[in-house]
Amino acid sequence: MADVIEREWQFDAPDLAVVERWLQDQPVHAPFAFAFGEPKEQVDVYFDTPDWRIHRAGFTLRRRAKGDAFEATLKSIDRGSGDVSARREVTELLQSAELLGGDGEVVSRVRVIAAREPLQPLVEVRTRRRGVAVLRNGHPVASVDLDETALVHQGAVAGTLRRVEVEIAEPAIERELTGVVRSLAKACALTPASTSKFEAALAAAGLSPGGNLDFGSIVLDPAAGAAEYGFAWLRRQWAEFLHHEPGTRLGEDIEALHQMRVATRRLRATIALFRGVLPARLEVLRDELQWAGHELGAVRDLDVQIEHMHALQAGVPPEEATALAPLIAILEEQRAAERQVLTELLDSARFEALVQGMSVALREGPVVAARRVPRAADPREALPVLPGTVRRPVRPPGAAHDGGGEGSPGPAGRAPGRGGHDRLAARDGRRAPRPAARGDARRRG
Known part of the structure; x- marks a missing residue:
């Protein structure tokens, strides 16, 4: 189980190939090196109760499938202020696709919040991700994820996204990494993402969390x-x-x-x-x-x-x-x-x-x-x-x-x-x- 504050930059990208070339073309004497991984598929399904209790508690609830492995994550909705998004993320490994089948920190919190209300799937986010490790003196200090994402509602694709996410693993390098990220964004015409993938998926599906509180x-x-x-x-x-x-x-x-x-x-x-x-x-x-x-x-x-x-x-x-x-x-x-x-x-x-x-x-x-x-x-x-x-x-x-x-x-x-x-x-x-x-x-x- 992990309970961390995730700090990352999130950008919309017109062309991920341009971003790949920019990272690959960095000189050997640059302060950071970039190690490319193989593309991987992941499928995220977001859940909530019919009356949006998870959302009202300030979280999103995500079940992620990576091959045959599953994990559940509660992530805070509030992204903080400034260029870097800062959100609390609590993650628990699951034994199966059954979301409430575990007994860790995520599932126990969900049971308290949901009470007697059932969980239901809201949207599905299918992502092809190519991860890039950011290295300092050979040690990973951050990561760059190049994401091609399909937003799925009721089995049909409701929208697509191309995202670049730069996540900080070592807080001490954030200031130095900021300059590199700004150069990347300028060179590749990246624009700060105004919504999370979850929020974009809700909008594409026409779902609104506040509707049940309209009296x-x-x-x-x-x-x-x-x-x-x-x-x-x-x-x-x-x-x-x-x-x-x-x-x-x-x-x-x-x-x-x-x-x-x-x-x-x-x-x-x-x-x-x-x-x-x-x-x-x-x-x-x-x-x-x-x-x-x-x-x-x-x-x-x-x-x-x-x-x-x-x-x-x-x-x-x-x-x-x-x-x-x-x-x-x-x-x-x-x-x-x-x-x-x-x-x-x-x-x-x-x-x-x-x-x-x-x-x-x-x-x-x-x-x-x-x-x-x-x-x-x-x-x-x-x-x-x-x-x-x-x-x-x-x-x-x-x-x-x-x-x-x-x-x-x-x-x-x-x-x-x-x-x-x-x-x-x-x-x-x-x-x-x-x-x-x-x-x-x-x-x-």
Whole structure:
């Protein structure tokens, strides 16, 4: 298994033969020598879940076939900034073509991200590659790959590419190699590639990762009316909530969980603010968002504490830093336990009902959703009961309501800050306490 940061230049090439001749014609006294290998065929198939969870977690998932050998790779989508692409790459050898047949670092991560969702092939990338070793004093320090690629979707070629990729193996030579790469690009009319092979294949196949998070209009137009405005804001935040769920499951970047929690608070604040013009079913779903937000908050609090302790540890003498290590270990153990509870929550039927309920309500919009609610003393009696929910009494007209937290779309100075929903709820006599045992009520969903 390899877990590395791949650093490389990527170029589109009008003619790979010109590149070959340029490399072959370099003088013997040049700082680098080039050793040509034989062309080889490789077939890459990219996979994701039907709702693009791998992509939303920030990765592509690739199964590569080289002859009878297979390997699985998770590669980060973010290529960084600058001329050199820098992406994390985690690779695992497979015993067969069965992608989930292994038990290494790639497969274990994929299982966490995908949860119960199946994997499906998206596109196939067939490449004829001629590798060229870049040598310094006889030792390989980089490689140049000359790729002729066919982009295949549903058995048909949807596009072709000619690429030159220069991958750095020894970071110390990057600065010196940069000059050679620039000379190569200028002499051979190479242009920096604007997309990865995966992105080019998706475009050729007409596939878009963001389509499943489209819940309707997100235009914040005051002229459309309060209900439409509120729905547009809710759709934005709900897309953010779902976008960060796979990264929250994986847990390698604490920012994903933070953004998911922020979206939860903003959703609750918006439902409270626009309560008078939104369908009653959203009030029930608001309670469910609070339930999910409690556990997100529990993990987030520990993330912040651990991050703070590491920063404190870095700024004190070594003996004091050593003394902080046991405390950090305790916090990390607590976080692992809370993350297990959070994973069970995200896997629960109750959370699935929340996702389905919010998604359907937001796609229907205010008019359709409102028409489905009977004009009764308690319109929520007409709604299906989500697993594990308890309905509260209807709030009498004019009664105070709780807020939701940072980022609400209300007037300046009126939106409650962090914890505002708890303070206002307490004032209103309706504070919802945490369960006494963390593995109790929240695990029953």
